[in-house]
Amino acid sequence: MVSIKDIAKKAGVSISTVSYALNGNPKVTKETSSRILAVAKELNYMPNAAARSLKKRETKIIGAFLTDFNGAFYGELLQGIKEVLNKKGYDLIVCSGAQSHRMLPERNIDGAIVLDSSFSSEEILQYAELGHKLIVLDRELNHSNVNQVLLDNKAGAALAMEYMIEKGHRKIYVITGPEASFDSMQRLQAVRQAVERHQPLTYTQIQGDFNKSAGEEAAERIIREYTEPVAVFCLNDEMAIGLYNAVKESEYRIGTHIHIIGFDNIELTQYTEPRLATIDYSKRKWGALASEQLLKLIADEEINHERIYVTLVKGDSVHSV
Template identity: 50%
Template sequence: MASIKDIAKKAGVSVTAVSYALNGSKKVSEATRARIMAIAEELEYTPNLVGRSLQKQQTNIVAVFLTDYVGSFYGRLLAGIKEKLEVEGYELIVCSGSKAHAFLPQKLVDGAIILDSTFSGKELLKYADAGHKLVVLDRELEHENISNILVDNEFGATAAIEELIENNVDKIIVIEGPKSSFSSKIRRDVAANTAAAHQIEFEVLPGDYTLNAGIEHSEYIYQQTKNKKVGVFCLNDNMALGLYLGFKDYKDFVIGEDIQIIGFDATLEGQLAYPPLSTIYFSQSEWGAMAAEALLSMFDGQACEHRTLATRLLLGGSTQNSI
């Protein structure tokens, strides 16, 4: 692998001049910089980001930690983050899994946006205590180096349950997310309280935000519909689409007529399903942009901020009021 010394030797300049050119300094002429950059490309020079970060205490890289990154939900979220960061000269890397947590203590990134249940609150507070700038999207943490940018889970869950009640269901079933998920807990608890206030039969089934969770519960839910009018609130669209797949096994069983289903996230996949999924809408790209703005603000020395992104009910063909 070529080094700065190799570039300097071939260009006939000092190592210092090469360093200036590679870092965009105006201490070398444009002609010299162009010649050095051409030689660096010819030699396939790759900068040592770890060494550079140790010297400058800055990498201009932001890590986005995600529990998963498959599907339109994460694509839109990352697009919103990326657009804001690029304007300010930052790159992003996407990390998943507990081993990737090492990027923070090793200071390989300038800050992080977290939507990842593999982090504990205690771990994030430890990194914040060490001076790391963090934006969390999946929990509430109080620290001067942590901004909370959350979705209005309370409004969304209330709107979903009230829609099912308005459709005169006899029983509401919630398929929840992972036990570790902050958003799932809020949505589940608000749904339970809203159903109780209307004295509607209510049941919670375990889930994990995957298609399989919906598929696995489809037979049980189908049996429930034989003597009751059932409404299902899936705490994300993915599990709702799992129900769609599971119900295909039952002839003449019509979603939106024989059962009411509402998701949460308003993913592209849910809107392209048949019938289109009724869901709780919020803009993932706007959420990502808000997270990036909060992190950039902290980089500039401003105080952390706590913001909530609005949600609303988006009716599709999976509930009666939309038919």
């Protein structure tokens, strides 16, 4: 039977380095770790089941890795995650930033839910290859230890675009999220497809950052360039709120001169005047389903990838032209 000593000898490294690499410890560089994993695969290395069971440490803690915690969106998502985990006897720890990734290789958690662009897909697959169980909310990956619970971003963006087009809008601004955001890229792809289907239709893309200040900055440009009624698709509601704030300080009126639709249907949009048109889905359900899928994955139950569906909230911020 092949041992870690055999791997160390063939790879030209120490036994401890092999052990670190096989357990995904960040002490080993990615290059060295990849070489050791390749040697282990070449030698058909299989961990000793008895030794592995002795080392296995069940923490009853799940990690949720988020890019940040700003905005109303994350509260509902985390509440959905927490409710399911607590019912099953698990606790939740919320993490952010590259240094927190060590929670996985150090086995401080039993599994992870990832909505965090600081994780590369290669890193996630490396952890999965080492046996870690992961749910991804922000990318498409195929591995037996990774399950996808994704928002139907394309359908939501298509609903938003079709709604504005039905209202007669042919000049549309689109305020995007961060360049690395999977959700933003998916929504933008659907925008471009809608534009292709409805020629002649022009759209102007403005780089945003999924926060209110990005919406306010975009509003300055839209107001400066204004010559006729325009529609604005904000790829999340936080930016739409920022746009509202800025437009209300100008001579223009929402729903008359500047027509706005958002995405997420956060609670604050219920108090906008006029009521913001947006794309709705259950953030709590998304988090709950992610937890359910992860617990099934940990229990080695057979599961399929899941999708969270969306609906249109028409509101009063988009009128016919």
